[in-house]
Amino acid sequence: MEQHFEFLRKHPIFESFTDEEIEQALVEFDYKIQSYKNDDIIVSSGKIHKYSAFVLEGAAQIQKYNSDGVREILGRVYSDSIGWLITAAPRTTHCDIEIVSHGESTILFLDFAKIKENDYKKIIIQQKLLKNLFVLFEEMDLRSLEYKIVLSERSIRKKIMRYFEFREKRDGSSSFCIEGSRQDFADYLSVDKSALSRELNKMKKDGLIDFNGDNFTILQKL
Template sequence: MNFDFISKTALFRGCSEEDVQKMAKHLDFKTVCYKKGTTIYEEGNITTNIGLVLSGSVQIGHDDFWGNQSILSIVKAGGVFAEAYACIPEEPLMIRVAANENCEILFINVPKLFLPCTACGVQNRLIQNLLTISAQKNLQLSKRSLHTSPKTIRGRLLSYFSQLISEQGSSKIVIPFDRQQLADYLNLDRSALSKELGKMKQDGLIDYRKNVFEIKKANI
């Protein structure tokens, strides 16, 4: 287990490699490898474990009654998932978690995080980090709701592009989704999305190659 990498993640921010080793036994660290497309958590599952992505990435989504899929986020190496549900273990998951690519996941038992141990200072740090991560996740969901609120496809795309420009500090941005994932994230039909992207390119609003987009601010 790569304790050095774990100590550098947001969940263990402020903890040394030795601190992580101390907590490994107390929190029942367990690593599992998944192949791309494998389901990690189904909607309706109950869990007491946080998942920390050690390598690869996972996709957080939701399937409605009719089988329509929505992508909420992609969690890359160093990120965590299911933290809110692990803190409320009786609450069934309303999300689906699947391996976005081959990945290795570290599962951490949350109830034990609140039990006394000899490394209470480390525990307090983890609890603070967990609260920060949860707040950041809420902000991410709020951002997504802003992107899906415009009535037009173009409006949703421009809203999302604007966020990425701000985050990446450039009008040339990299989108972390393929076309189907982007359509799911913005609650759009893939063919309609592709058609609108083509129109925006013809109109001189954007240029793109695969998932690298250049936004033409002067034309927007």
């Protein structure tokens, strides 16, 4: 645990916690810290998972496969953003999504079922955890809403620009990097990779955007 303590101190789930409270929370909620390599499965589809999961280092990708076997990327969670929360509460039914490591990652697991235990010694820790979880839930809801808005656009160009619009607001800059491969970006937008590449090149030619590899800049609003 000591090697990860600096990451734990910075994690929003432990906002306003003392070091002693962090240690107590980890023990009380039966923590696990595990490392994964690229594409390793963190949470399997079709299984019941007991723990809530948080990214300490690296990134995790949330995805699912539709009835045709086509992968849909629902989002990514990075250690350097507020979206550290991957899964919310323990499930009593089977999970229909899959979470895999995007590159190398380190994941913290906590068993929040124990938050129901009525122990006065845990009240302060539970109150702080619930407050911090509420903030993370709000961020998750916002990202989920953004994703639905992106997919609601009918043309590839509008999907791209809507996503870029959200990225510009989130990053506070008209220039940003699209993480992952071009295929990952196509899967996220639920479009064909070749069609995405053609549209990006058209948008560059039209002076709407500029890009070099994975680095994009918005030049004009759609």
